[in-house]
Amino acid sequence: xxxxxxxxxxxxxxxxxxxxxxxxxxxxxxxxxxxxxxxxxxxxxxxxxxxxxxxxxxxxxxxxxxxxxxxxxxxxxxxxxxxxxxxxxxxxxxxxxxxxxxxxxxxxxxxxxxxxxxxxxxxxxxxxxxxxxxxxxxxxxxxxxxxxxxxxxxxxxxxxxxxxxxxx
Amino acid sequence: xxxxxxxxxxxxxxxxxxxxxxxxxxxxxxxxxxxxxxxxxxxxxxxxxxxxxxxxxxxxxxxxxxxxxxxxxxxxxxxxxxxxxxxxxxxxxxxxxxxxxxx
Numbered sequence: 001x002x003x004x005x006x007x008x009x010x011x012x013x014x015x016x017x018x019x020x021x022x023x024x025x026x027x028x029x030x031x032x033x034x035x036x037x038x039x040x041x042x043x044x045x046x047x048x049x050x051x052x053x054x055x056x057x058x059x060x061x062x063x064x065x066x067x068x069x070x071x072x073x074x075x076x077x078x079x080x081x082x083x084x085x086x087x088x089x090x091x092x093x094x095x096x097x098x099x100x101x102x103x104x105x106x107x108x109x110x111x112x113x114x115x116x117x118x119x120x121x122x123x124x125x126x127x128x129x130x131x132x133x134x135x136x137x138x139x140x141x142x143x144x145x146x147x148x149x150x151x152x153x154x155x156x157x158x159x160x161x162x163x164x165x166x167x168x
Numbered sequence: 169x170x171x172x173x174x175x176x177x178x179x180x181x182x183x184x185x186x187x188x189x190x191x192x193x194x195x196x197x198x199x200x201x202x203x204x205x206x207x208x209x210x211x212x213x214x215x216x217x218x219x220x221x222x223x224x225x226x227x228x229x230x231x232x233x234x235x236x237x238x239x240x241x242x243x244x245x246x247x248x249x250x251x252x253x254x255x256x257x258x259x260x261x262x263x264x265x266x267x268x269x270x271x
Contacts, residue, residue, distance in 0.1 A: 011181040018185055060240075
């Protein structure tokens with residue numbers, strides 16, 4: 001019962017943060033709302049017993065990725081309402097209609113999943129040694145490829161963000 | 169006697185967050201906020217993966233979430249570099265004005 005109440009609170013917080021991200025006109029406020037939502041998602045991971053992922057979520061998403069977003073927003077010196085008239089004024093209507101249909105479909109699929117139940121004690125946490133053993137045996141190749149992808153991304157960012165040479 | 173949070177609730181949260189992310193991609197004009205919405209959709213999918221991993225009692229879903237986070241970090245770095253390059257050329261982050269491949 002206590003877990004259900006905690007989950008409802010955290011889910012409400014996540015949804016409020018996501019809506020706040022969409023409606024706030026200032027991109028800095030959007031980023032801060034998204035940080036709040038990501039913290040709530042980390043709390044959902046904790047409630048599901050995935051405490052390693054919760055910690056990684058806070059460090060990588062709320063820490064590194066959102067700091068990068070805020071850094072870029074401040075680097076580009078964005079202000080609100082600098083866009084002028086909207087060339088596509090209908091996109092709110094159609095976006096809302098399409099997304100409402102998508103949400104109805106997805107939530108009804110979620111409601112239809114009744115065959116699966118959580119097994120075991122809900123407060124049991126994932127054992128990190130088991131996770132690490134799986135990561136370095138069954139998924140070793142994927143792990144190495146992930147490190148390669150990070151290296152490629154780093155080189156790519158340097159190439160993309162470099163100021164082009166004069167006359168080049 | 170069922171303990172803990174029902175799987176349906178977690179999946180419903182995942183579905184709602186994914187829909188909100190899709191809404192953000194559809195209606196926002198600021199490319200950075202659209203990019204944040206994509207991050208929100210990735211997180212919604214991650215919630216569903218962790219929930220199913222928990223329901224089935226194996227850890228493979230959590231490993232996939234770990235790789236998704238790694239790829240999200242790489243994706244954000246590349247995407248923000250592209251946004252900086254776009255901004256350098258056009259002096260705007262309005263996607264509705266970035267309609268040509270060149271200039």
